[in-house]
Amino acid sequence: MPATTPGIDSLGDLKGKRVLVRSDLNVPLDGSTPGDMKVADDGRIRASVPTIKQLSDAGARVVVTAHLGRPKGAPDPKYSLRPVAERLSELLGRPVAFATDTVGTSATETVAGLQDGDVALLENVRFNDGETSKDDEVRAAFADQLAQLADAFVSDGFGVVHRKQASVYDVALRLPSAMGGLVAKEVDVLRRLTEDPQRPYVVVLGGSKVSDKLGVIDNLIDKADKLLIGGGMVFTFLKAQGHEVGKSLLEADQVDTCARYLTEAAERGVEILLPTDVVVDTAFPSGDREPQPSVVPASEIPADAIGLDIGPESAAAFAAALADARTVFWNGPMGVFETDAFAGGTRAVAEALTKVDGLSVVGGGDSAAAVRKLGFDEAAFGHISTGGGASLEFLEGKELPGIAVLERG
Numbered sequence: 001m002p003a004t005t006p007g008i009d010s011l012g013d014l015k016g017k018r019v020l021v022r023s024d025l026n027v028p029l030d031g032s033t034p035g036d037m038k039v040a041d042d043g044r045i046r047a048s049v050p051t052i053k054q055l056s057d058a059g060a061r062v063v064v065t066a067h068l069g070r071p072k073g074a075p076d077p078k079y080s081l082r083p084v085a086e087r088l089s090e091l092l093g094r095p096v097a098f099a100t101d102t103v104g105t106s107a108t109e110t111v112a113g114l115q116d117g118d119v120a121l122l123e124n125v126r127f128n129d130g131e132t133s134k135d136d137e138v139r140a141a142f143a144d145q146l147a148q149l150a151d152a153f154v155s156d157g158f159g160v161v162h163r164k165q166a167s168v169y170d171v172a173l174r175l176p177s178a179m180g181g182l183v184a185k186e187v188d189v190l191r192r193l194t195e196d197p198q199r200p201y202v203v204v205l206g207g208s209k210v211s212d213k214l215g216v217i218d219n220l221i222d223k224a225d226k227l228l229i230g231g232g233m234v235f236t237f238l239k240a241q242g243h244e245v246g247k248s249l250l251e252a253d254q255v256d257t258c259a260r261y262l263t264e265a266a267e268r269g270v271e272i273l274l275p276t277d278v279v280v281d282t283a284f285p286s287g288d289r290e291p292q293p294s295v296v297p298a299s300e301i302p303a304d305a306i307g308l309d310i311g312p313e314s315a316a317a318f319a320a321a322l323a324d325a326r327t328v329f330w331n332g333p334m335g336v337f338e339t340d341a342f343a344g345g346t347r348a349v350a351e352a353l354t355k356v357d358g359l360s361v362v363g364g365g366d367s368a369a370a371v372r373k374l375g376f377d378e379a380a381f382g383h384i385s386t387g388g389g390a391s392l393e394f395l396e397g398k399e400l401p402g403i404a405v406l407e408r409g
Contacts, residue, residue, distance in 0.1 A: 007179055011176055014060040015116055018149065018151045019060040021064045022156060022157045022160070023052070023066045024158060025084045027040070027043070037078070037080070038083055041369060041372055048157075050181055050182070051156045051180040052119060061114040061116060061118055064119065065102070066084070066125060067125050068084065069124075071124060073129025075101075075123075075124075082123075097118065099111070099122045107122050111149050111150075131166045139166045144174065146167060146171050153175040153176070155177065157182075157183070158386050158391075161390050161400045162394075162402070164401040172406060179406050185383075186386065186387065187394070190361070193327065197359075199326055200325050201223065202225065204230070204332075205217070205233065205330075205332050206229070206231030207232065210233040210236045210258060213332070213392070216392055216395050219395060220395060221261065221264060228318050231333055233251075234275060235248040235249055236249075236254050236255055237274055244301060244303070246280070246306060247306040249306075273318065277298055278295070278298050278309065279307070279309040279342055279344070280296055280307050281306060281341075281342075282304055284336070291341035291342070293341045298314075308336045308342040309341075315334070315344055319352040323355070326356075326357065326358035328361065330353060330363060332366065333366050334349055337370045346374065351376075354376065364385035365388020365389070366388070368384050
C-alpha cells in the first residue's frame with residue numbers, strides 16, 4: 001500500500017458530513033424463517049465496528065452499505081440485513097437506523113433523518129442488479145444513486161475489495177474517498193507476507209480444491225520455506241504421488257499440476273509436507289448418520305473410503321513444522337471441521353498457530369470460521385483476515401480493484 005493511499009484523516013472535518021461506508025457484513029444467519037433470523041457468527045460485524053465508531057465519534061452521519069449472500073439482483077427476505085443491523089446496534093451501543101431499500105424512498109428518508117453521529121444501515125446492496133453488473137453503464141448508474149446519499153466514501157470491506165462492484169469501486173470514483181482502518185490493516189499484514197517475511201516462513205493450505213489455490217502456490221512457492229497441504233485438496237497431491245484415494249475429492253485435471261509443484265518445490269529447496277495418515281469414513285457426514293471415522297495410511301486409502309481429515313500422526317507433524325516458524329499464513333481447514341470426528345487436524349493447526357513466535361495470519365473464510373467454531377481466543381492469533389477470497393488474490397499478486405481505485409485517487 002503506497003504511503004499516499006488516503007486514510008480517513010484525509011477527508012478532513014467530518015462533523016455533519018454524510019459518509020458512505022462500504023463494510024463487509026456478509027455473515028451467516030440462523031433461523032427457519034426470515035422473521036426469526038439471527039446472526040450466527042458476528043466476526044465480520046465486530047471487525048467493522050472500529051471504523052464505523054470512529055466516524056460516528058467524529059460527528060459524521062454514517063451510512064453503511066453491505067451485502068449478504070447472493071441474491072439475484074432483487075429483494076429476497078432471507079438475505080435481509082435487518083438482523084445484522086440489530087447486532088451492529090448492540091455492538092456499537094447505540095441505535096442503528098435501518099433502511100428497507102438501498103437507494104429508494106426508505107434509504108433517502110433514513111439518511112435525511114440522521115443527526116451528527118448517527119448510524120444507518122441500508123438494505124442489502126445486492127438487491128439492486130446494478131451492484132454486480134458486468135455492464136459498466138448499469139453499474140455506474142447505481143453508483144450515481146448511492147453517491148447522492150453521501151458527501152464522502154470510506155472503503156472498509158476487505159472481503160469485497162477484489163470485486164469491481166458499484167459500492168466498492170464505482171462509488172470511489174464519484175466521492176472524496178478514503179481507506180478505512182480495517183482495510184488498511186489487512187493490506188499491511190498481507191504485504192508483510194510477501195515482502196521480506198521473517199523466516200522460517202510456513203504456508204498452510206487446505207480447503208476443498210487445488211484449483212482454488214493455484215495462484216497462491218505459484219506466487220509463494222519461491223517465497224515460503226515450507227508448504228503444508230491438507231483438506232480435500234491434498235488428495236490430488238496424493239494422486240500425483242501415485243496413491244489411490246478411494247472416493248476422496250479429486251481434481252483429475254490438476255494431477256499433473258500437483259506433480260509439477262512437487263518437483264519444483266524440491267528443486268527450489270522448499271519442503272512440501274503432505275499427510276502420512278488420514279481420517280476416513282465411507283460417507284460424507286450428513287443427516288442423522290453417526291460418523292464412523294477410522295485412521296489409515298495416506299498411501300492406503302480403501303476404495304470405498306472418503307478422506308475427511310488429516311490423521312493424528314500428520315496433525316502432530318504439521319504442528320512440529322510450525323513450532324519454529326516466524327511467519328505463518330493459513331488458508332483452508334484440514335478437514336470437515338464442522339463435524340467433531342473430522343476436526344482434529346484443523347484444531348491442531350489452529351493450536352500451533354497460537355504458539356507462533358512471530359506473525360500468524362488466518363486467511364479468512366472457512367479458516368476464520370473454524371477458529372471461532374472450535375473455541376479459540378481470536379486474540380491468540382496475530383491477525384484473522386475478514387476476506388478469504390481477497391486475501392488469496394492479494395497473495396497471488398493480483399490487483400484488487402477496490403484498493404487500486406483508492407491508490408489512484
